[in-house]
Amino acid sequence: MFGLSTFKHGVHPREYKELSNQLPIRRLPFAPTLVLPLSQHAGKPSVPLVQPGQEVVRGQPIAAADGFMSVPLHAPATGRIKRIELMPTARGPKTDSFILEVYQGSNQQHSYDNPQDLAKLQGKDIVQLVQDAGMVGLGGAAFPTHVKMTPPPEHQVDTLVANGCECEPYLTCDHRIMLEQPEQLIQGTRLIMRALGVERAIIGIEDNKLDAVKAISELLPAHDPITVQAVETKYPQGAEKMLIKSVLGRSVPPGSFPSAVGVSVFNVGTLAQIGELLPHGRGVIERVVTVSGPGVEHPGNYLVPVGTPVRFLLEHAGVTSGAHEVILGGPMMGMSVSALDVPVTKAMSGMVVLEQNDPDLHKQQAHPCIRCGWCVEACPMQLNPSMLGMLAASSDYDEMANDYHLNDCFECGSCSYVCPSNIPLVQYFRIAKSVLRERAEVA
Amino acid sequence: MSQADNLAPPPVETTPSFNMLRTLGLVATISGLLVVLSFRVTEPMIEQNKREAIERALFRLVPDAVSRRDFIASDNRIQPAGEGIDGEKLYAGYGQDGKLKGIALEAAAPGYQDVIRILYAYDPYCQCIRGFEVLKMAETPGIGDKIIKDPAFLMNFEALQARPNADGSGLEQAIVPVKHGTKTQPWQIDAISGATISSNAIARMLNDKSQLMSPLIQRNLALLENGA
């Protein structure tokens, strides 16, 4: 659409949102066993508070934060801790995890409330409550939310941006949350504004979710410090830097955080959870997960306890016979998994099951680069993926980082998506980055 | 390299300057001798070759000629060639009867690839150019080199008018190239279509040279006829 504020470049993959965006959020039954990694967030893993064999109650803190860059963990269900052991997770290596046996007879009442008088809360209290709730960025980054609420002192933050873009194809959980929990979203936004001390909040939503724009706007009085702004539907509109550019016209310098231009960005799911949980003083124990894709029989948005194994979720949603690839997260940036025993974590926004013959899923051999420049036109960071790809092919990793800004790539996948030669550019860049990281560690 | 190697200064080889001078002097002497020797041996042969080359070209251009004499044009006058006189060379060809048959002159102009140098024959009696020989050119074979192969083009030089004007300051009619097939005047050159640049170069060099030389030759005709 013309006239909508947006950022340069980017791509337009087919959205496939219609598979699940009309379906209300549904609650699934409790899985018999939950797997709760101690590290579901960026930063230090949390420290267990309970022993194997111990019974826990839904909502009870079972692990404490280990310092500022860490968050606690709460029991998502009433049951018994069977053991703590190394379990595979979607991201990276195995980590220590609670294995929680859910009591099937339990009514699963939440019994760890700690009601708060919202009117009296100071900014500092809010930050503490957010950390106590174990809140992390629910959009996928899993960055502890309270850390984002505490920008470095040299940066003056003046605007809160709520990220309601959900630019990944298939995913609709944020969309449903905005439609079904707008009050909580606004509540959470006001709380964080108070904590940050900002006068202005903008909720940026892609223009393929105008119903959400309407639902939220209707609840906001005129001249409210919170405004809703529709932005162009374009991938990766939901990337922090892109969204800030789109709604405020500010460019975050390379290597900097949004606070450098006076902005803090929070996912709408995170804000809605804060609005929901903070008044009761509860912790994050469940989340909405989009289960979608051509390989799913009943796509939809499901409210599930954190720790529910992916397998359990897929069993309830149903998988077609042609299902071939399971992706945790969105199809552009998510990772495909082989072990279905990995659990739903706080930051997992969805899972997409693709079929083998998916037309979008080309698996042809890669051709040499024909220098069409499509990747250059696609890269939202305005890098030169073509050149980076050629350098990667010849292992000139240092040149990639020094002259071609490899480290500003946030692996959105736009370049690989458009590449007519099927060159796995993003994979090259990941390899290059990890090689450089290893070298830096050795040195 | 070890640390010690780095620290030790490299041994300085000392060759006395005298040795260097001696060697260079010796070598230069040998060289000088060899060069002088070979020059002495080859000089007459080279001169002979050059003379023959010019004569071959001259006798081809001026078929009636059997002997030749060289003249030099400089400072707006013509004199017999001799030691110490620099200038434009004219090769006059004389027949069996000792009469002047024609004069060959050099001309040059940039062609398509490189400078084209020719020797052309000027007939002072019909005041026209009668043919030319290419001394050096690098025109594209098959295109530019038509200037020596194309019969229609060579027809231009059976009697190309190069008549001086009344006051002797230049030509009465400049020699000009015209598009192929449109030649109507004796001072026009019917260009080769497809090799325009090369044919224009020929026209240009003939015109430039004739503007200067034709009047001069006419003025000094007596000298040239006498041959002395």
Place this chain on the structure above:
Amino acid sequence: MAEGGLTTDLRSSPHLKQATTVEDIMRNVVYALLPVCAWAIYAFGLSVLLLLVTTTLVCIASEALFCRLANRPSTIGDWSIVITGLLLALTLPPGFPLWMAAVAAFVAVGLGKALFGGLGYNVMNPALVGRAFVQAAFPVAITTWTPPFLPGRFSELIPSTLTLPFTKPEPVVDWIEQNRIDAFTGATPLALQKFEQITTPVADLLTGTIAGSAGETSALIILLGGIYLAARKMLDWRIPVGVLLGAVLVSLPMWLLDAGRYPDPLFVLLSGGLMLGAVFMASDMVGSPVTPSGVWIYALFIGALTVIIRLFGGLTEGVMYAILLGNVISPLISRVTQPRIFGEEGKR
């Protein structure tokens, strides 16, 4: 379910892929070239058909040969070699001897493409490399033009077409005389303009009722092909636009200075191979820069250089050398015009 049929596949993100592939791009370029070929055959007759078939087949055969010699998987399937074959034929005179065309095709693939490592690695446009070679090798044959729409064009071949290998082509002058309709001349509009200051009417240039290389005569059909490709986003519209703009920028002041001597910009745009070169050759992705600003520099350079060669050089046509030079400097252009990365746009 889960245990049952679900065989998972591990891949790196992104897991979605835009459907357009190299083959799609190349195939569509071939589609866009077909009308140009059809017009060339219609205008010049059977000889051009044979020319097209010869170059395309020799290109394919050479590609197969070089792939085998280099122990590479065959790349005939990616269609790019067909483009090379068709483009090469379209840049040759209609009556060009077939054996010379075969030499050009072989050189195009060998010297222009295989030597550098095949598709994507070649520096210059292969078709133009082939043409440049025969231009240097057979300067007479490649400047022997025949007029279009001769009555006998579908019943007999131009006599030079079937010249025996390694022999000189037959002169076509007599044949043209026999077949002649008064209106048409064998001289190309560029040659007429350069040497005789006769400007061909624009309508003729658009429709292609003129002499010239087989595929360059109708600017209109070439333009339509370009629009088709640009609309399908398989052609960077900036390149043809930039090339044509570059040509205008140089020719307009010259024309304003001396309209009698220099051609008007519209004539410059529509005559010769400029349109074919701008739409189908300068825009060849492999030879053009990847950066947006680099593309403009590259295109303007080609357009300007073409006109400079035409107006001030010895040749009547400069598109070929302009594009080849553009190709050669395009990696350099890419390098010096790296895009300013996000967040640093304002900085120097």
Place this chain on the structure above:
Amino acid sequence: MAELPNRQEQVSLDTFLRGLWQENPVFVMLLGMCPVLAVTNSAINALAMGLASTFVLVASNSLISLLRNFIPKQVRIATYIIIIATFVTMVDYAIQAISLELYNALGAFIQLIVVNCMILGRAEAYASKQRLWPTIINGLGIGAGFTFALLCLGVVREILGAGELFGFALFGDSFQPWVVMILPPGGFFVLGAWLLIFAWFRQRREQAQARVEEQQQETVYER
């Protein structure tokens, strides 16, 4: 380079043959490219240039070999250049005396033999260390290799570019000359083609050798 610095070479057939093949100045060492590309547009030019270069090479290197113990290290390059230039001048006169036509065709390239790195390279790497006799034989070999390479180019270029060989028409009037072959770019094309052929042969031979060694290894293992 094969020879070791301070060991005197024993003259053998190999001293001569090496220059033709393993150490061919053009196809292997890629030296003296300027005349290789410039004057090989006909076989006769190529031959004349090859012979002239050979004469200069052999004569200058012989003299250098004779004087090798006299020449101080510091002035050796200057000395070599003087010696080479002397012989080049002699050749220059000689060719003018023999045929002006040939002299015109070869142009400045006769004088440019002075800077032919092949000759200076031989002087530095071989003649300055070896006795007279091996130097002459080796110089003749290298010169023959150079002449052979020039002829390879000249023959191909003259046949394709003019339809002639040593000035004799081979194919009659209907032959279409490939003009590019006698133009400068043709020199590059033909040189490239020859280099390709030579590299291909070398590679095949090396591969064959590697295979043989592999088989020998295998038989050892089998035992």
